[in-house]
Structures are given as C-alpha cells and as structure tokens.
Amino acid sequence: MANVLVFAEVRGGDLRKVALEAVTAGRVLADLSGGGSVHALLAGDAGIGTKAASLAQYGADAVLVLEHAGFAQYNPEALAATVAQQLGSGTYGYALFSATAQGRDLSPRVAAKLGVGLAADLTGFTVDGGTVLGQHFNMNGKVIATLALSGTPALLSVRPAAFQPAEAPRTAATTSITSAADPLASRVKVVELKQGNTGKLDLNDAPVIVAGGRGLKAPENFKLCEDLADAFGNAAVGATRAVTDEGWRPHSDQIGQTGRNVSPNLYVAVGISGAIQHLAGMRTSKTIVAINKDKDAPIFKIADYGIVGDVFEVMPALIAAVKAAKAQG
Numbered sequence: 001m002a003n004v005l006v007f008a009e010v011r012g013g014d015l016r017k018v019a020l021e022a023v024t025a026g027r028v029l030a031d032l033s034g035g036g037s038v039h040a041l042l043a044g045d046a047g048i049g050t051k052a053a054s055l056a057q058y059g060a061d062a063v064l065v066l067e068h069a070g071f072a073q074y075n076p077e078a079l080a081a082t083v084a085q086q087l088g089s090g091t092y093g094y095a096l097f098s099a100t101a102q103g104r105d106l107s108p109r110v111a112a113k114l115g116v117g118l119a120a121d122l123t124g125f126t127v128d129g130g131t132v133l134g135q136h137f138n139m140n141g142k143v144i145a146t147l148a149l150s151g152t153p154a155l156l157s158v159r160p161a162a163f164q165p166a167e168a169p170r171t172a173a174t175t176s177i178t179s180a181a182d183p184l185a186s187r188v189k190v191v192e193l194k195q196g197n198t199g200k201l202d203l204n205d206a207p208v209i210v211a212g213g214r215g216l217k218a219p220e221n222f223k224l225c226e227d228l229a230d231a232f233g234n235a236a237v238g239a240t241r242a243v244t245d246e247g248w249r250p251h252s253d254q255i256g257q258t259g260r261n262v263s264p265n266l267y268v269a270v271g272i273s274g275a276i277q278h279l280a281g282m283r284t285s286k287t288i289v290a291i292n293k294d295k296d297a298p299i300f301k302i303a304d305y306g307i308v309g310d311v312f313e314v315m316p317a318l319i320a321a322v323k324a325a326k327a328q329g
Contacts (some may be wrong), residue, residue, distance in 0.1 A: 002036045003037045007095070007098070009103065016204075021204045023060050043066040048066075078180070078183035097158075117151055120157045121157060134156055135187075137204075161204065203255065207265045209264045209265045209282075212237075213273065215273070216270065219275065241258060254278045266289070273299060
C-alpha cells in the first residue's frame with residue numbers, strides 16, 4: 001500500500017480536464033498498489049481551494065491547497081520545490097502528473113530535485129510487486145515500450161485523455177500548505193498568457209478532434225474542418241505540421257511528434273496522408289476516421305473507418321449528416 005501525490009493542473013483559476021484525468025489515474029494507481037490514499041496538490045491564486053470538492057468527486061482522499069498570488073500563473077521553480085518537499089516527507093510511493101506542456105516542464109524538475117526516475121507520457125500502467133510498469137510509445141508510435149519504475153517515490157506522467165475522468169466520490173480532507181520557495185522571488189516568471197482559439201475547446205480537452213492536412217489545399221478550406229467541429233458541438237480543430245509550417249493554422253493546433261499528443265474519443269483526419277510523425281501524436285485516439293483520395297495513404301492503416309474520396313465532396317456531405325443526426329436528438 002502506497003499513497004499517491006497527484007498534481008492537479010489549473011489554468012485561468014479553474015481546474016483543467018486533465019486534472020480530473022490525473023486524479024482518476026491516481027486512484028487507479030493507488031488501488032493497484034494495495035489501496036493507498038490519493039492526495040491532490042492544488043496550487044493557484046486566492047480562492048483556488050474552492051475547487052477541492054471537484055477533485056474529491058473523482059477520487060482524491062485529501063487535497064493539499066496552496067494559495068498565493070504568485071501561483072496565479074504557472075510558477076515552475078516554486079512549484080517544483082513544493083512538490084519535491086511534499087514527496088520528500090516519505091509518505092508517498094508515487095507522484096503523478098499530466099503529460100501536458102506544464103506537466104512536461106514540472107515533472108522532470110521534481111525528478112531532478114529528488115534524484116529519482118520519471119516515466120513520461122504513459123498511455124497506461126500496471127503495478128507488479130511495487131514496481132510500476134508503464135506503457136509508452138517509442139519510435140514515432142511503432143513500438144510500445146514498457147518502462148519499469150521501482151524507486152521511491154516513482155514519478156510518472158500520463159498522456160491527456162489516456163484516462164477518462166471517472167467519478168469515485170470521497171469526503172476529502174482539505175489542508176492548506178505553504179510554498180517551499182517564495183513564488184514572488186522565482187527567476188522564471190510568466191508575464192503574459194496568450195491563448196489561441198479563444199472560446200473554443202482545447203485539443204487536450206476535446207472529446208472529438210477534426211484535423212486537417214495539406215489535402216485541404218488552402219488555408220481558407222479549413223472552414224470545412226471548423227464547420228464539422230461546429231456540427232459536432234464538442235469538437236476542436238487540429239492540424240499537421242506541414243500545415244502549421246505553412247502558416248495556415250497556429251502552431252498551437254499542431255498534432256504530432258513535435259506538436260500536441262492527443263487521445264480523443266473520435267479523431268477525424270481530413271486530407272492527412274499519415275506521416276509517421278503525425279501518427280505519433282494521435283494514434284491512441286479511441287476511434288479514427290480518415291478521409292483521403294489516395295487509397296494507399298498510410299493513415300488508412302491505423303484508421304477504424306476510411307473514406308476514399310475528395311475531401312471537398314465528402315466533407316459537405318458529412319457535415320450535413322452530422323447536423324441531421326444532431327437534429328434528431
């Protein structure tokens with residue numbers, strides 16, 4: 001039996017969906033290791049403690065609340081020091097992070113401070129006699145590696161959407177903690193936060209993603225992807241690296257080895273050939289639908305459903321079909 005410390009990610013003063021995913025994964029890890037407790041660390045500006053109840057709803061037995069104006073934005077130095085201090089108390093066997101941009105920055109900082117290993121960007125894990133065995137895609141997704149973590153505490157991060165939030169209500173004890181370092185004295189400061197696609201779902205939070213590639217031929221044709229996403233009502237729009245390099249879409253929309261890693265319930269690939277670098281970022285999607293006029297396009301090898309045809313003919317028909325299905329309830 002070992003306790004699990006989960007870092008609950010916050011943005012704009014609110015919990016991100018990945019925070020609930022991480023707590024769910026932490027609950028799974030605690031149960032696999034013999035039924036330990038899950039402690040969620042929640043850091044933010046004054047008032048962030050009001051979000052503790054949401055973490056308890058998804059399996060947190062305790063919530064450690066760190067409120068300070070210096071955590072209104074992500075503060076890597078102070079957070080790394082605080083998380084490392086908590087883990088150094090000896091009460092935790094594991095620490096779990098989300099493999100987001102923030103988690104990828106924070107988790108190795110904590111691992112370095114503690115001198116322990118980190119298994120990053122896992123799509124799943126098991127526990128064997130206290131050793132965590134994590135699944136991680138290697139070689140652009142062609143190989144699934146099993147990483148073994150036997151040290152204490154074992155640090156791991158999970159890929160967004162690899163675990164869907166699952167309610168496991170607890171009556172969580174809430175404890176206020178202080179920062180191990182002065183957040184206002186950090187050498188690294190976030191001075192401005194610029195968000196793209198304001199008002200639209202983030203790629204890591206969207207259950208449906210409509211992604212476009214060069215097969216759309218011109219930036220204005222991405223309206224087809226936008227229209228299909230709007231028809232679904234719960235979708236975000238992504239793109240390949242070739243498209244973002246051309247300036248057709250912002251780089252924040254890029255999915256792939258050098259972009260975002262996503263695992264939505266439904267991934268619609270529009271005019272995407274399926275370069276291995278792109279597949280590395282989306283092949284863990286639950287259901288993949290590919291639309292391409294080239295029947296030999298590599299994307300069809302991993303697609304659950306394939307439509308061989310001109311995207312400019314297929315997409316309007318698909319948009320109309322989705323709208324009709326939604327209208328029927």
